[in-house]
Amino acid sequence: MLLTVIGIAFANDIDLDQIVHDAKKTNKHILVFLHITGCNYCLKMQEFTFDDEKVEAEIKKDFIFVDINVRDEGIVSFDGLKVSKLKFAKEIGYPMYPSCLFFDQNGELVYDEVGYRDEAKFLDTLHLVSTKAYNDVE
Template identity: 35%
Template sequence: MLTKLFYGFCLLMTISFYAQNKTGIQFQDKNLEEAKKLAEQENKLIFIDLYTTWCGPCKLMKKNTFPNPELGEFFNKNFISLYIDAEKEGTQLAKKFKIVNYPSFLFLDQNGELVQYDFGYYNAAQFLNIGQSVLEKRNPNKKIKTLEEVKGKMAGETIANFTAKDQFNKTFSLSAEKKKTVLVFIRGQWCPYCNKYIESLQNLAPELQSKNTRLVIISPEKPEFIEKTISKTKTQYSVLYDENYRIAELFDVLYTPEKKTLDFYENRLGDDFKKSRSDNSGRLPVSATYILDENQKIIWRHFNPDYKERASLEDILKQL
């Protein structure tokens, strides 16, 4: 009897361990040559975490960062990931790439050539940004959409989970919202139409609460500029920083204004435009509004390339 209980306990522990390891980045038990062949077959890049057993930040990455579900979803989709001890099977790699810092992160193409190198401790959100920058390097000729070309996600489509920090430094996760969600894209605190619209949205607060619906504002601006949005509009809704435009890209509302428009904004607004966003590309989101159900499916949208035209409060309420 005791023997059966013991084996049953061991089986449960094995299943539990396996389940825990199914979240986050899935590191494969392969050598570099095997990884190169698989990367070519699956059209992926190669990510190598080069660690040592005595390295504190290495252990923290393994414990705190790599298990993150969103990070895992992104890396498992785009990379063949290897976890290699630099002082054992990874000695040749350390020598080839002249590694002196740990943990070291090697991002290689399908031929084993270096695409990007990084090192040190990063949290999940920071490391996700690194992974995204690697993909951008892989696709330098990726077409940047104009305002006429961007179409926005349509009703009926399901949006992948995303996370972002709000003005309270709290993490918003779409998949954690077990209710309807209204997502409002704004261009920034420098846009008077955006500010006026945010002020008007506050009138929806009682109705949203009664209908178990959450409204979230999505801004491409850094936290210090989002503070200006809060100050100008006195909004009590969560305002998310869309770092690197990840959310805008998910909804296909991201575009680059034509040069004369960019020149006008930069000359007229100065640092409020140039330094407010993740980069200097000048990209902006269409001022769209989306309503998603509890399963992250779009049930309604207002998409108008004209930033002066916004979803009416009446139309939003009709869809809830």
């Protein structure tokens, strides 16, 4: 399963500031997957999209994957915020699930997708972000 294969920030508390630092050192983008227990589309992304071998390989190569279930216990620290996972999602403007947020090595949100994406569409998104083609998207 993807969540055990790739490098993941995977604890009750998530220090996104440290993850940004790690992204800078490894020259990777950060992919934050926001989801909620009981969401069928979230589960579908976990079981199909993220479990796809090609998707796994792309994420492992170019991203630091951060899995945030907003109903889980724990605090997210990021850019001066230190709040619950649910409050974090709301504070940054993403109270809809699933949401995939892509941050660059400076901690800037550079791209997002809200809602379910199948494997092929998500691979396109990963390529768009890893090649920084989001700079060309209006």
